[in-house]
Structure formats: structure tokens, C-alpha cells
Amino acid sequence: MEVGLAAIGAGLAVGLAAVGTGLAQGRIGSAGAGVIAEKPELLGTMIVLLAIPETMIILGFAVAAIILLVK
Amino acid sequence: MLVQMSKVQIIGTHDVLERTVQTLHNAGVVQITEKPPLVDALALDERAARQRDEITQLLTRLDALLALLPAHPQPKDLNARYAAEATRGINKVIAAAQRALAQLDPTAQDLARRRDELEADQVTLPRYAKTMRQLMPLAADLAPLKNYETVALLVERRFSAVIEMLRVQLPEITNEQFELVSRDIDPDTTAAILVFPREHSAAIHTFLGRESITQVRLPDELTNVPFKDALATIETRLAQIPPALKNIHRELDALADHWRTSLAVWSAVLRDRLQELEVLRRFGATQYTFVVVGWMPRKQIAALRDALARQVGDHVLLEELPLTEREREHAPVVLANPRPAQPFEFLVRLMALPRYGTIDPTPIMAIFLPIFFGMILGDIGYGALVLLGTLYLLRKVKSGGFKSLLIIMLYCALWSIAFGFWYGEFFGTLGEAIGLHPFFNRGEAVLPLFAFSIALGIVQVGLGFALGIYQAIKLHQRHALLDRVAKVIALIAIFMLVAVSSDALPKELFTPGLALLIVGTVLLMRTIGWVGILLAPIEILGTVSNILSYLRLAAIGLASVYLAMVANELAGITGNIIFGVIVAGLFHALNLALGIFSPTIQSLRLHYVEFFSKFFEGGGERYAPFKREGIA
Incomplete structure (x- = not known):
């Protein structure tokens, strides 16, 4: 039972974080495509902005790993 | 690492202006800022202004000509030739470029124009040929008549009622002196050929124009050729194009072989000179002296001072200016890192x-x-x-x-x-x-x-x-x-x-x-x-x-x-x-x-x-x- 709940928890941690990251990156990405079309020199800044929400899924993954691995 | 920059001021008497600019240009280390405040802008003398206009015009023509000539692999001695021309004296380069342009421009332009025409024909003539071929079966029914004009029409099948309308209207316009044959040539198109005496030409064209009926247009030189011969003429023309084009390309290649490098070298030298003339806008001037301010890496100041002393003499002075905090923020940036990090x-x-x-x-x-x-x-x-x-x-x-x-x-x-x-x-x-x-x-x-x-x-x-x-x-x-x-x-x-x-x-x-x-x-x-x-x-x-x-x-x-x-x-x-x-x-x-x-x-x-x-x-x-x- 406990193992099952832990697995569900880990799944939620990764899955929900991924959904959040995806939503954020989708919007930033579409705005970024517009920005780069107008000002190609801002490519570096756009990569940074696009990469910012990734912290969420990374942390989600870390939490999931800890749920599953730390006994 | 950021390279340490200094702001320098170069002051000299007017007689050494030319040599100073050239020395700075050759050294290539000073980023010249806008004209220093508190002094007037240096005015170009009449000779320099004329030279600037002349070079601008020459460069436009040189670039146009270079664009016409086919590209060639760069010769190995390109840089050596550039260096040789750069030291030859600007007036000689201008004269040489002008002579070459006078000789070369008409020939090259003419070749390029002919090439473009032929290439255009190569694309459009087959289209005419296709239409003509569609009309040929109809034309066979018509005897060639002198003083008669032939007009070909292609009508989309769903508008073929137009042809019936022509049959009703034309007798009135031409006093029944006309012939109209039509036939469906493919599932979508009906073709028609209309023959009528030349005296009705204007009236009929006006009528066709008013009713928005499109005629098949032929190239100008084919309009007076009898319909039956037109197709043959087109095919002969098409056959002649490739050899003619080949000839033109050969001639252009020969021109490029002979001239391209010289033209490119002159263009580069003239561009350099134009830069030297245009940078003068950022120079300030007093009655006897000129002054210019710029940024440069601090390490290279000694070398530049040396070069100025050697090539210009003691009528020019380079000094480092003290920097305010605000100025320091706007110093240009050079990154200098060890090779592996570059x-x-x-x-x-x-x-x-x-x-x-x-x-x-x-x-x-x-x-x-x-x-x-x-x-x-x-x-x-x-x-x-x-x-x-x-x-x-x-x-x-x-x-x-x-x-x-x-x-x-x-x-x-x-x-x-x-x-x-x-x-x-x-x-x-x-x-x-x-x-x-x-x-x-x-x-x-x-x-x-x-x-x-x-x-x-x-x-x-x-x-x-x-x-x-x-x-x-x-x-x-x-x-x-x-x-x-x-x-x-x-x-x-x-x-x-x-x-x-x-x-x-x-x-x-x-x-x-x-x-x-x-x-x-x-x-x-x-x-x-x-x-x-x-x-x-x-x-x-x-x-x-x-x-x-x-x-x-x-x-x-x-x-x-x-x-x-x-x-x-x-x-x-x-x-x-x-x-x-x-x-x-x-x-x-x-x-x-x-x-x-x-x-x-x-x-x-x-x-x-x-x-x-x-x-x-x-x-x-x-x-x-x-x-x-x-x-x-």
C-alpha cells in the first residue's frame, strides 16, 4: 500500500511539474519566436527566458527521486 | 578579460592632416568618437569634397560591373596586389579605374542585356509555342490572306457563350467581312481564330477590349508573321538561344578573367580612401590645427605614438586624456582571453x-x-x-x-x-x-x-x-x-x-x-x-x-x-x-x-x-x- 502511494506521489510530482513547465515554456516560446524574428540579437536572452521554467520539472524530478529512494 | 582602454586626443597642424589620417588608418587601433565639443567641425576642402563625390560614383559603377561579371576563384596574389595598389597613390587608382570603366562598361552592359533577353525568351517562348500548337488545327482551315488581320482567342470552356456573342455582333461591325472558326482544344479551353480586313482592326480591338475578351499575345516580332509560320519561327528561335547564350557567357568569362581582380582591388582601395575622407567629419578644427578624439587599447598607445612620429613627424601630438566615471562606462569593450578560452x-x-x-x-x-x-x-x-x-x-x-x-x-x-x-x-x-x-x-x-x-x-x-x-x-x-x-x-x-x-x-x-x-x-x-x-x-x-x-x-x-x-x-x-x-x-x-x-x-x-x-x-x-x- 505504502509503496503504491509513494509511486503515485512520485508520479504526481514529476507529472504536474512537467505540465506547469510545459505551459510556461509554450507561452515563452511563442513570444520568443516573435522576439527573435524582430531582433535576432536577443537570441541569448530568449534561451535564458525559455530555460527558466525548467527548474520546476527538475525540482519535481528531484522530489520524486527522493520519495522513491529515501526510505 | 577586458582590455584596458584609454581615451586619446590627437592634435596636429593642418599640413599633416592627410598623413595623420593615413597613419591612423594603417594602424587600425583607434575608434574615433564623434567630433570633440568646443571646436568647429573640420570642413572638407574643395578638392577633397570633389574626390569624395568622384569615388562614391566610381564605387557604384564598379560594384554594378562586378555584379555583372561571373565570380572567379580568388587569385593567390590578391592581397599583394591590394597592398601594391594601396601604396600607388589614390589619383592613379582613380584614373586607372575610370579608364577601365570607360572601356569595359559598354561592352559588359551590352553582353549582360543580351544575356537577360535571351534568358527571358528561353522562358517565355515555349509558353507561346504551347498556345500556338493548340491553335494550329484551327489555323489550318484558314487561307492566308493579304491585308487581313488574324486574332487568336483562348476562352475558358464555361465562358464559351462569348464566341456565340461574337458571331452575332461581328457582322454588324465588319459588314459581314470576317471569318471565325472555333474548336474545343482541351476539356477546359475553347480556341477561336478571327480573320478580318485590316480596315476594321481598330473597331474590333476596341470591341474586344470593351467585352474583356483576352487575345493571345505574341512577341512583337511575331505579330506580323502569318499565323502558320509563327510556330516554326518560335522553334527556330528557341534552337538558336543556347549557342548564343554560350557565346555570351564565354565573352563574359573572358572579361572577368582579365578584369575581375583589378576591379575588386580598385574597389577595395577606393573604399579605404572614402573611409578616410568620411572620418574627417568627426575631426574638429581650429585655425591652424585639427583635433580628433578616440578610444584605443592602452597597451598600443606607445606603438601608435611611435608610428605617428616616424610617418608624420613632430607636427602631431598624441596624448592620453583623463577619464571621468561617466566616460569610463561608455568605453568600447574588447575581450582578450587566452587562446583556449576564446x-x-x-x-x-x-x-x-x-x-x-x-x-x-x-x-x-x-x-x-x-x-x-x-x-x-x-x-x-x-x-x-x-x-x-x-x-x-x-x-x-x-x-x-x-x-x-x-x-x-x-x-x-x-x-x-x-x-x-x-x-x-x-x-x-x-x-x-x-x-x-x-x-x-x-x-x-x-x-x-x-x-x-x-x-x-x-x-x-x-x-x-x-x-x-x-x-x-x-x-x-x-x-x-x-x-x-x-x-x-x-x-x-x-x-x-x-x-x-x-x-x-x-x-x-x-x-x-x-x-x-x-x-x-x-x-x-x-x-x-x-x-x-x-x-x-x-x-x-x-x-x-x-x-x-x-x-x-x-x-x-x-x-x-x-x-x-x-x-x-x-x-x-x-x-x-x-x-x-x-x-x-x-x-x-x-x-x-x-x-x-x-x-x-x-x-x-x-x-x-x-x-x-x-x-x-x-x-x-x-x-x-x-x-x-x-x-x-
């Missing part, structure tokens, strides 16, 4: 050029970025593939940003291989199969890997803060200094508290830790202002999450390990060697593509977001010295 300048520039006086993160990036990449990818097989791919591409790409990226990739691949040995990974788990023993099995030891990643985060973010604090002290940025110190204090406090709660530090340190956290938070609130009460805790949390963000070094790498594992397992499940190899190959290819792209983006991001934000100040102005462009 490719990373490209990545720093991709973000922004650092402002003058701040720290150039290039050397630090050159150390950390490949390590991060290697730590994420960490596989001997993938690393070797990336290495081979990069080496192959490096032989093809000679310069530019892509070459920088490739060299960076080379370092990254080497680190991947090194980490691959440490992790014992060769295309994922295949390493163990061939007897590789991991020193550190990251697939199993996930938590130690997390700890290692966070440790790297602490090192780099800490380094960022250290640089930020050093820079704030150096540039007297009190606000930035307080901000960074406060965050460091809060960070140390948080780590103390975490260590105490996990029994790594004695319980007695809990109170000092808490006190330190309060000190840091309050200090941060103080620097931000009233909103700081809300923002300071968020900022501190942000700094903590900056460090936790380094977890991606472990996480992305693990994702890639698992994918490689899946590839090998799936291949095993298939139970068929050939099919298994194909499945594994596809998965590994996907993993490799991800394995190149995502570690690059992730390690870049760690630098740009987590590391740069602690000290980096962009907005530097690019150094663009006044120099000869040379010949490309």
Missing part, C-alpha cells in the same frame, strides 16, 4: 557584451561549461561520437560563430568521455557488458549524485557572489555590494540551519544560524526599500533555488541514462539480433540527439541565469576601430 567569448556575446570595467566571465565559463556538459552526458560512446562528428565538421568550417561552437563541443566531448569512464557508461549499460567497471554508478547512486550537483551549484553560485562583491567594491557600487553580501549571509545561515536539522552540525549552532538569517534578511530589506519586507524573503528563496537548480546536472543526465537503458533492454526483448540492433540504434540516435542538445542548453542556462546574475553587467559597447577593411 571560443567561449561567442557564448558570452550571445548573452551580451560585458560593460567596460566589469568582469568578463569567459575564462570561468571555459572551465565550468564543458565540465557541466560532460557531467550530464557522461558516456564514453556518445562522447566519442560527438568528438568524431565535431572533428569532421571542424575540417569544413573555417571561421565564425559556428566554429567557436564546434571547438566548445570538442572540450565538451572530451569531458563526456572522462565522466563516461567515471560512471562506467558506454552507450548506457553496454559498458558493463564489455567489462567496464564504474567508479561511480550514477543510475544507482542517485542521491550522492544529487549531492554532488548541489555542491557544484554552491561552488559556482558562491564564486559568482565572490566576483559580484569584488566588482561592487571596485566600481564603488554600494547598493549592489550590500545586496550581494546580504544574500551570502542569508545563504550561509540557511545551510547552517539545514545542517543542524540533519544532525551534520551540533544543535548549539541553531540559534546563531537563525540570527544570521535574520541579519541577512533585514540587510536585504534595507537595500530594497519598503517593498523589501515582502521581496527580501522571496529573493533569498530565489537564491536557494538557484543552487537547487544545479540538480539538473544530475537529473538530465539520469534521464539520458534511463533512455539508454531502455534502448538496450528493448533490443534484448526483441530476441532477434538484426531487429534488436536496429531498435537499439534508433533509440541511441534519439538519445544522442537529445544528449547533445539538452546538456548544451542546460549548462548554458546555468551560466546565464544562475551564475551571471550574481555579477554580470551587459550593455558593453563594441569596439570598432578606424581601420582598413582590406580585401575579402
Whole structure:
């Protein structure tokens, strides 16, 4: 039972974080495509902005790993 | 490293202006600023103004001519010829270019015009031929008549009622002197040919125009040819085009062979001269002297002073100007790094050029970025593939940003291989199969890997803060200094508290830790202002999450390990060697593509977001010295 709940928890941690990251990156990405079309020199800044929400899924993954691995 | 820049002022008497400009141009180290205030602008004398207009006009014609001539491989002595012409004296070059243009321009223009006409015919004539062929069956029914005009019509089938209308209307216009034959020539089109005496020509064309009936238009030279002969004429013309074109191309090639290099060299020399004339707008002048101000690397001042003394004499003086704080901020920026780190300048520039006086993160990036990449990818097989791919591409790409990226990739691949040995990974788990023993099995030891990643985060973010604090002290940025110190204090406090709660530090340190956290938070609130009460805790949390963000070094790498594992397992499940190899190959290819792209983006991001934000100040102005462009 406990193992099952832990697995569900880990799944939620990764899955929900991924959904959040995806939503954020989708919007930033579409705005970024517009920005780069107008000002190609801002490519570096756009990569940074696009990469910012990734912290969420990374942390989600870390939490999931800890749920599953730390006994 | 940013090169130390100086602002210099060069003053000379008018008689040495020309030689001074040339010396500066040859030296190519001074970025000339706008005209110094408090003096009048230097006015071009009449001769120079005339020369400028003449050169501008010549350059336009030279460029147009060069665009006409076919491209040729550059001769080996191109640079030598450029150097020879550059020292020959501008008036001689102008004269030579003018003579050549006078001789060459009419011929080349004429050849190019004929070539364009022929090429246009080559495209349009077959279209006419197609229409003519459709009309031919009809034309056969008509006897050629003198003083009669023939008009061909192509009508879409659904509008074929138009033809009936013509049959009703035309007898009235022509007194029944006309013939109209029509036939459906394909499922969509009805063709018609109308023959009538020339005297009704105007009336009929007006009528057709008014009813919006489109006639088949023929090239001008075919309008008076009898209909039956037109097709033959077109076919003869088409057959003549390729040899004629070949001839023209041969002539153009011969012209290019003979002239192209000279034209390119003159164009480069004239462009140089034009630059020298145009830069004079930024010179100031008094009655007897001229003055110009510019930025240059401090190290090169002595050399330039030397060159001026040698080539101009003692009528010119170069002195270094004292800098105000404001001016220093706007000094142009030159990055100068040891050779191995130079490719990373490209990545720093991709973000922004650092402002003058701040720290150039290039050397630090050159150390950390490949390590991060290697730590994420960490596989001997993938690393070797990336290495081979990069080496192959490096032989093809000679310069530019892509070459920088490739060299960076080379370092990254080497680190991947090194980490691959440490992790014992060769295309994922295949390493163990061939007897590789991991020193550190990251697939199993996930938590130690997390700890290692966070440790790297602490090192780099800490380094960022250290640089930020050093820079704030150096540039007297009190606000930035307080901000960074406060965050460091809060960070140390948080780590103390975490260590105490996990029994790594004695319980007695809990109170000092808490006190330190309060000190840091309050200090941060103080620097931000009233909103700081809300923002300071968020900022501190942000700094903590900056460090936790380094977890991606472990996480992305693990994702890639698992994918490689899946590839090998799936291949095993298939139970068929050939099919298994194909499945594994596809998965590994996907993993490799991800394995190149995502570690690059992730390690870049760690630098740009987590590391740069602690000290980096962009907005530097690019150094663009006044120099000869040379010949490309």
C-alpha cells in the first residue's frame, strides 16, 4: 500500500511539474519566436527566458527521486 | 578579460592632416568618437569634397560591373596586389579605374542585356509555342490572306457563350467581312481564330477590349508573321538561344578573367580612401590645427605614438586624456582571453557584451561549461561520437560563430568521455557488458549524485557572489555590494540551519544560524526599500533555488541514462539480433540527439541565469576601430 502511494506521489510530482513547465515554456516560446524574428540579437536572452521554467520539472524530478529512494 | 582602454586626443597642424589620417588608418587601433565639443567641425576642402563625390560614383559603377561579371576563384596574389595598389597613390587608382570603366562598361552592359533577353525568351517562348500548337488545327482551315488581320482567342470552356456573342455582333461591325472558326482544344479551353480586313482592326480591338475578351499575345516580332509560320519561327528561335547564350557567357568569362581582380582591388582601395575622407567629419578644427578624439587599447598607445612620429613627424601630438566615471562606462569593450578560452567569448556575446570595467566571465565559463556538459552526458560512446562528428565538421568550417561552437563541443566531448569512464557508461549499460567497471554508478547512486550537483551549484553560485562583491567594491557600487553580501549571509545561515536539522552540525549552532538569517534578511530589506519586507524573503528563496537548480546536472543526465537503458533492454526483448540492433540504434540516435542538445542548453542556462546574475553587467559597447577593411 505504502509503496503504491509513494509511486503515485512520485508520479504526481514529476507529472504536474512537467505540465506547469510545459505551459510556461509554450507561452515563452511563442513570444520568443516573435522576439527573435524582430531582433535576432536577443537570441541569448530568449534561451535564458525559455530555460527558466525548467527548474520546476527538475525540482519535481528531484522530489520524486527522493520519495522513491529515501526510505 | 577586458582590455584596458584609454581615451586619446590627437592634435596636429593642418599640413599633416592627410598623413595623420593615413597613419591612423594603417594602424587600425583607434575608434574615433564623434567630433570633440568646443571646436568647429573640420570642413572638407574643395578638392577633397570633389574626390569624395568622384569615388562614391566610381564605387557604384564598379560594384554594378562586378555584379555583372561571373565570380572567379580568388587569385593567390590578391592581397599583394591590394597592398601594391594601396601604396600607388589614390589619383592613379582613380584614373586607372575610370579608364577601365570607360572601356569595359559598354561592352559588359551590352553582353549582360543580351544575356537577360535571351534568358527571358528561353522562358517565355515555349509558353507561346504551347498556345500556338493548340491553335494550329484551327489555323489550318484558314487561307492566308493579304491585308487581313488574324486574332487568336483562348476562352475558358464555361465562358464559351462569348464566341456565340461574337458571331452575332461581328457582322454588324465588319459588314459581314470576317471569318471565325472555333474548336474545343482541351476539356477546359475553347480556341477561336478571327480573320478580318485590316480596315476594321481598330473597331474590333476596341470591341474586344470593351467585352474583356483576352487575345493571345505574341512577341512583337511575331505579330506580323502569318499565323502558320509563327510556330516554326518560335522553334527556330528557341534552337538558336543556347549557342548564343554560350557565346555570351564565354565573352563574359573572358572579361572577368582579365578584369575581375583589378576591379575588386580598385574597389577595395577606393573604399579605404572614402573611409578616410568620411572620418574627417568627426575631426574638429581650429585655425591652424585639427583635433580628433578616440578610444584605443592602452597597451598600443606607445606603438601608435611611435608610428605617428616616424610617418608624420613632430607636427602631431598624441596624448592620453583623463577619464571621468561617466566616460569610463561608455568605453568600447574588447575581450582578450587566452587562446583556449576564446571560443567561449561567442557564448558570452550571445548573452551580451560585458560593460567596460566589469568582469568578463569567459575564462570561468571555459572551465565550468564543458565540465557541466560532460557531467550530464557522461558516456564514453556518445562522447566519442560527438568528438568524431565535431572533428569532421571542424575540417569544413573555417571561421565564425559556428566554429567557436564546434571547438566548445570538442572540450565538451572530451569531458563526456572522462565522466563516461567515471560512471562506467558506454552507450548506457553496454559498458558493463564489455567489462567496464564504474567508479561511480550514477543510475544507482542517485542521491550522492544529487549531492554532488548541489555542491557544484554552491561552488559556482558562491564564486559568482565572490566576483559580484569584488566588482561592487571596485566600481564603488554600494547598493549592489550590500545586496550581494546580504544574500551570502542569508545563504550561509540557511545551510547552517539545514545542517543542524540533519544532525551534520551540533544543535548549539541553531540559534546563531537563525540570527544570521535574520541579519541577512533585514540587510536585504534595507537595500530594497519598503517593498523589501515582502521581496527580501522571496529573493533569498530565489537564491536557494538557484543552487537547487544545479540538480539538473544530475537529473538530465539520469534521464539520458534511463533512455539508454531502455534502448538496450528493448533490443534484448526483441530476441532477434538484426531487429534488436536496429531498435537499439534508433533509440541511441534519439538519445544522442537529445544528449547533445539538452546538456548544451542546460549548462548554458546555468551560466546565464544562475551564475551571471550574481555579477554580470551587459550593455558593453563594441569596439570598432578606424581601420582598413582590406580585401575579402
